[in-house]
Ligand SMILES: [Zn+2]
C-alpha cells in the first residue's frame with residue numbers, strides 16, 4: 258500500500274500464536290490459531306494499524322486450580338512510523354516500519370498481556386478450595402466441617418458399638434444360665 262494519507266487496507270489473517278503470548282498461569286497456547294482483523298490506514302507520519310485478535314486462552318483458576326479455556330478478543334491500535342520519519346517523532350517505544358513490514362507480534366503481545374487478568378478465575382464468584390480438605394467448593398456449595406456430627410453418622414456409630422459388647426459377653430462363657438436350677 259502507498260504512503261498517500263487516507264489510503265486504507267483491511268485484512269483478515271489467521272496466524273499461529275507465538276510463544277509466551279500471555280502469562281505463565283494464563284495465556285494463548287503457542288501454535289494455537291489467532292484470528293486477526295486488521296485495518297491499516299496511511300497517515301502523515303506512518304501507518305496506523307487498528308485490529309482485533311480473537312484467540313483461545315488457557316490456564317488455571319488461581320483459587321480452585323480448575324482449568325480455564327476461554328475465547329478472548331483483544332483490540333489494539335499502533336502507529337508504525339515510516340523509517341524516515343523525523344527523529345523528534347521517534348521514541349524508544351515507537352514502532353518503526355521496516356520497509357513494508359510491520360511488527361505485529363509485539364503489538365499483539367502487548368494487547369494480550371494487557372487484556373488477560375494476572376489472576377484468572379474459572380468464574381467471577383469462584384469460592385476456591387476448602388481450607389481443610391482441599392475440595393473444590395464450587396462443586397459442593399454446602400460443604401462444611403462443623404463440630405456437629407451428622408445425625409446419620411452418630412446413629413451408625415452407636416450401632417457399631419453394640420455388637421462388639423454382645424460378642425464379648427457371649428464368648429466369655431460366663432453367661433449365667435438359670436434354666437438348670
Ligand atoms: Zn475456580
Ligand SMILES: [Zn+2]
Nearest residue numbers: 387389390392
Ligand atoms: Zn472440606
